[in-house]
Amino acid sequence: MCKATLTYLLLFSALSLYAQEEDFSFLETRPVNDKFIVDYSDKLSVKLFGSLKSNTIAHVNHETEDKLEYKPNESLNLGFGVGYRWFGLDVAFNFRGVNNDNDQFGKTKRFDFQSSIYTRKFAGDLTIQKYKGYYLDNPEDYIPNFDPEGPYPIRPDISTRRYGASLLYVFNHGKFSFRSAFIYNERQIKSTGSFLAGPFFSYFRMDADSSLIISEAESEFDLSQDFRGSEYIRYGLAGGYGYNLVLGHRVFISLSLVIGLGPEIKKSQALNGVPADTEAKFTGRVATRIAMGYNAPKFYCGFSAAGVFAGERDETEDYLERSVSNAKIFVGKRFNPPKFLTKKKN
Template sequence: MQPMRRITFISFLITVSLYSWGQEKRYKFLETRPINEKFIVDYSDRLSIKIFGIVKTNQIAHVNHETDKKLEYRPNESLNIGLGIGYKWFGLDAAFNFGGVNNDDDKFGKTKRFDFRPSIYTRKFAMDINIQKYKGYYLYNPEDYISGFNASGSYPIRSDIKTYRYGASLLYVLNHAKFSYRAAFIYNERQVKSAGSFLVGPYFSYFRMDADSTLIIPEAESEFDLSQDFRGSEYIRYGLAGGYGYNLVLGHRVFVSLSLVLGLGPEIKKTPAINGFLSDTESKFTGRLATRIAIGYNAPKFFFGMSAAGVYAGERDETEDFLERGVSHAKFFVGKRFNPPKLFLPKRGK
């Protein structure tokens, strides 16, 4: 079995296992009750269907530690259109790339990607899994280094750059009786009164970048340390994160949701032997920032809105250039709730 297929299969088994696990009453932490009905309306017994568009990105940057100048690379970002369904705490989104929508390969190059980011939101927990493999990037800010660069033409393309990201995070919602993450991102609940909650939980991530040559282009060689080459370097980080989320409700149906979560823990960097330097392993404590924002309209039968989320890493180094990494996505959607067909989606017995 191919490595990526194996990872996908394992993730699928984890998702199915958690779903089956949640059906048994003795696992109370997966239950949707209790909630404070003055703050949250529960629609988990209804079937929600939505149409959405999503743009995902996966950026890297070589950063000069003295001047903060950077060479930023991004994949060719494409708009995917998809369909999502939700029932109980379970949600599934499937998005597809339509050729007629994304036809700018001549300008930004072609990106091959495997991007699997399932999320599981229960009453008390928010779990995110991240599995990505990207090949093909372009230089996002060539005008900073290439004199006379014309943005209407082709950008410098690096079809040889490959990145690998694997990670997972788990957040416990302390005030889960009044604050609903699911109201803002899964839409099987509705926040009817403003509330917030502290969030805390662990995280883990792995990152690696490969390329045929350095990220430093010839026009920028005077601006960066040529001895810093991040090809083949691996970054393993884990730690504990904490933050706060708040749902602001206007008129019981319009809402704005924002959460900021800061993480702190060790990062292990493994550098291969390259450019005459020996392989090396170093570790240090680094930070991690995860953000979520959502704006929308949430009524009993109809909902629409937009949301965005991002995770940013790459701790600033005061002594040498460093590699900045980030992953984010933006989504807009419109959906409707229905009474579930009893034949296929019977209500769970009490």
């Protein structure tokens, strides 16, 4: 992201904060239960972080559960974030010199946008991913005497596209705070949990020049199962539970598990003498969030991760597993906001 674009985003968001605060009031809970939550949204939060995002696929044998797992060359991004009121912005960069393993894992071209919005009543996720260039992560299972220090089998031809959105309603939003664990404009001071529920939607497509099955593994998998050009559309409703465990008012562990159910439409291309096909079935989806750290009135630090897993086991044919994840480690500090942010409109 160029500096001009970043400056514009920060300036526009800062100028519109007060004007839009009333428009978003229906997303909040006023007041919160101060025996469970301390509100820091009137403070300006600044943080430094490192993040690692991934987008994994795997061809799975439906009988043995053996798999050929492909990953992009994952890169550590470093960045900074700012938060005030309901607004938060994180910007990360891939610095030269931090990720120098293209010779071992190949080069991955990517556009990866993963955003989470946490109000007191809702938790929403939006994902837009385009990846090109993968490597086989478990070659030692199929290639005799494979050297893990040497180059991995590289597939620059594999590309994936993924679009997804989900929304969760937090039932116990007066006492349970997602924001304390993931954006730190609040602090959970007493352990509690909440039921969660809401809709989800996702689209996924994988393309490649040849099958995911390497020659050394042809005897282990069904060669007629070729996922090139396959598209998966999934939607439905999800429900689960989240819990914030607080130790000494400042140390915390946050866990949530949400299981979704709904139809999945799979569209397959005509390949290997098998005609194009469209099928629909009822499948599941698993989404998890985890965070742990230290949250004090002025200083905070921690680790967080979120992941979505799809690709339910098929009893009759090989299937394609898909998963997406985002992990982050960060340290931050809260300040009194500058006057132009707190100035009331006329």
